[in-house]
Amino acid sequence: xxxxxxxxxxxGEKLVLRGLDFxxxxxxxxxxxxPNGSGKTTLLRxxxxxxxxxxxxxxxxxxxxxxxxxxxxxxxxxxxxALENLDLYGRLYxxxxxxxxxxxxxxxxxxxxxxxxxxxxxxxxxxxxxxxxRSLLHRPELLILDEPFSGLDAxxxxxxxxxxxxxxxxxxxxxxxxxxERVAPLASGRLALA
Amino acid sequence: MRSYLADAxxxxxxxxxxxxxxxxxxxxxxxxxxxxxxxxHFALPSGSSRLAELGLxxxxxxxxxxxxxxxxxxxxxxxxxxxxxxxxxxDRSAIWLxxxxxxxxxxxxxxxxxxxxxxxxFEPVGWSTVAGVALADVGICAVGTLLAAMAAxxxxxxxxxxxxxxxxxxxxxxxxVGASVADGSGRYLGFLALYDAIFALLAWASFEYVxxx
Numbered sequence: 001x002x003x004x005x006x007x008x009x010x011x012g013e014k015l016v017l018r019g020l021d022f023x024x025x026x027x028x029x030x031x032x033x034x035p036n037g038s039g040k041t042t043l044l045r046x047x048x049x050x051x052x053x054x055x056x057x058x059x060x061x062x063x064x065x066x067x068x069x070x071x072x073x074x075x076x077x078x079x080x081x082a083l084e085n086l087d088l089y090g091r092l093y094x095x096x097x098x099x100x101x102x103x104x105x106x107x108x109x110x111x112x113x114x115x116x117x118x119x120x121x122x123x124x125x126x127x128x129x130x131x132x133x134r135s136l137l138h139r140p141e142l143l144i145l146d147e148p149f150s151g152l153d154a155x156x157x158x159x160x161x162x163x164x165x166x167x168x169x170x171x172x173x174x175x176x177x178x179x180x181e182r183v184a185p186l187a188s189g190r191l192a193l194a
Numbered sequence: 195m196r197s198y199l200a201d202a203x204x205x206x207x208x209x210x211x212x213x214x215x216x217x218x219x220x221x222x223x224x225x226x227x228x229x230x231x232x233x234x235h236f237a238l239p240s241g242s243s244r245l246a247e248l249g250l251x252x253x254x255x256x257x258x259x260x261x262x263x264x265x266x267x268x269x270x271x272x273x274x275x276x277x278x279x280x281x282x283x284x285d286r287s288a289i290w291l292x293x294x295x296x297x298x299x300x301x302x303x304x305x306x307x308x309x310x311x312x313x314x315x316f317e318p319v320g321w322s323t324v325a326g327v328a329l330a331d332v333g334i335c336a337v338g339t340l341l342a343a344m345a346a347x348x349x350x351x352x353x354x355x356x357x358x359x360x361x362x363x364x365x366x367x368x369x370x371v372g373a374s375v376a377d378g379s380g381r382y383l384g385f386l387a388l389y390d391a392i393f394a395l396l397a398w399a400s401f402e403y404v405x406x407x
Contacts, residue, residue, distance in 0.1 A: 050277050052406065065283025073274035077208070079215040091204045092282040094197075134278075 001026045001061050001142060001172045002047055008055035009042050016042045019056070022191050026061075029168055029186050032176040034193030040176040041072065043193070044146045047174060060142070065093065068140030070148055074131035078120035082111055082130050085119060086137060093138035105133040109159065124151040132160065136167075143167060145175045149182065157182075201284040205292030210299060212269060219265045223304040227258040228311055235315040247316040248323065248374040252367050254308060255301075255327065256334070256360070262300045263338040264355055266293050267346035276346075280405055290339055290401035294394075298335040305331070319374070322383070326373030329386035330366045333393055337362050340397035343404045365389050 007020040017039045024030045032040050045051040047060055048069045060067075069075075076085040083102065090098035106112045109129040114122060122130065128151040135143065149157050161182070167173060168186050175183055180190065213219055234250045270276040279289050305327055309319055338359055345355040369389060372382035 048281060050280060063283070064281055067281065069277070069281055071274070071277065073277070075273070075275055075278035077212060077269060077275065078273065079212050079269075084211075088204065088208055089278070089282070092201065092279075092284055094283075 001028065002030075002174065003059045004056065005058075006056035007043075007046070007053055007058050009039065009046060009051065010054040017046075017193075020193075022189075024172060024174060024189070026172055028188045029173045029183075030175070030189045030191055031180050031183055031187045032174065032191045032193065033178070033180045034176075038193035040193055041146055044069075044144050044174065044176055045071070047142075048144050062141045065138070066141040068135035068138065068143045070131055070135045070143075070145045072146060072150075074119070074127045074134070076119045076127070076130055076134060079118060081116050081118050082106065082122065082126075082133075083115040085130065086133055089134050089137055095138050101137065102133075105136060108163075109133050110155075125153050125156050128152050129156060129159075132163070136163075141171060143171050143173045145173070147176060147178070149177065149179065198285055198288055202288040202291040202295070205279070205284075205289060206295040209292060209296035213296070213300065218268070219262055220300050220303060222265075223258050223262050223300055224307055226261050227254055227304050227308040230254045230257065231308065231311050231315055244317065245371070245375050248319075249371055251308075251312050251316075251319070251323075251374075252330075252370045254312075255305065255330070255370075256363050256367060258304050258308070259297075259301050259331075259334045259338060260356060260359060262297050262304070263335075263342045263359065264345075264352065266297050266339055266342045271346045271351075276405060286402040286405055287398050289405065290343070290398060293339045293342075294335045297339055298331055301331050301335060322379035323370075323374040325383055326370045326379070326386060329373075329383060329390060330370045333366050333386065333390045334363060336390065336394035336397045340401055340404060343401065347404070362393070 002024040004020055004022050007017055009017040032043060034040050042051065046053055046058055048067055049064050086102045090102055095101050106115050109132060111126060111129055111133065114126060119127065119130065148160055152160060164183065164186055177183060231254055238246065238250065270279065280286065313319055341358045342355055345351040345358065348354050366386065366389060369382045369386040373379045373386065376382055
């Protein structure tokens with residue numbers, strides 16, 4: 001599903017990733033760990049197709065329409081409501097039975113009552129929940145999550161724990177986290193960046 | 195093709211709705227174009243030539259469009275939303291097309307106010323000027339949207355966009371002024387149409403490379 005050989009990423013003079021080799025099979029769950037600045041986010045952006053490798057090879061399957069990505073930004077329009085944001089992405093991804101799917105996700109992530117609120121009015125935790133809804137909306141085959149527990153309160157984190165257990169059955173997952181023990185029981189592999 | 199246009203339609207509607215909510219771009223464009231026409235009205239000596247007056251109209255249009263273009267990618271830049279659009283399974287040139295349509299809509303609204311204001315302050319505009327403005331708008335938005343995306347990725351974006359855009363807008367100004375004042379305006383209108391076709395095609399084809407990292 002993802003295969004990297006001697007993967008390198010350079011921003012100007014700075015070499016962020018150097019000669020990285022790893023493989024993530026279909027249905028696998030890979031946890032990426034490392035200190036700040038070790039290149040976790042860069043690696044995830046490369047895998048999502050949001051950045052281009054400077055060297056080595058990186059093969060990612062599936063194509064971008066089947067990838068769900070959760071980054072540091074929620075990637076929602078602040079002027080739109082939670083419902084409008086998901087509707088926009090639902091149209092772009094041509095999600096079948098869009099309204100039902102959006103309603104189900106909003107319910108599941110505890111956002112149904114806030115569906116009419118503009119994203120700018122949502123709390124950090126609610127935004128993270130909305131971002132999770134966005135990344136799951138199109139039922140991605142490959143899910144890439146960059147620090148998904150960031151900004152979530154205890155309830156939100158527990159909810160995400162349960163979601164990850166459920167998603168583990170059906171999806172290939174790549175997660176970066178500073179708390180690897182939290183997802184350790186689910187992981188099929190671990191990649192430590194220095 | 196149908197899904198391509200549908201994607202562009204969804205994205206253009208998104209931009210128009212964002213503007214309806216935020217009201218950031220259009221009021222600024224309207225205020226700017228009216229202000230600049232008032233300034234020109236008092237700055238231009240009485241008895242100035244028609245050519246000078248129409249030249250100032252084109253200056254006003256180009257700088258007003260620059261204001262709109264400068265805000266075309268603000269939401270995407272400030273909130274990292276270009277990542278979300280790039281990740282979506284839509285042709286990346288559809289993002290460009292949607293931005294062109296939205297920016298064009300704002301510019302046309304600004305001109306619907308600006309042209310009567312120009313007539314009030316200076317002299318009525320003829321159909322050849324209106325046709326020139328319409329053709330110029332397409333070129334301005336096609337090229338300007340590509341350059342706005344390039345500038346949005348850079349650090350000195352406020353500086354970069356005018357520096358990139360104004361030299362490329364020069365043929366538009368020449369064609370527009372020519373269409374407004376020359377006896378054979380058809381030649382200049384044809385020139386503007388050719389500019390639109392060539393630069394729209396170039397911008398459409400190269401947008402993908404601009405938004406990919």
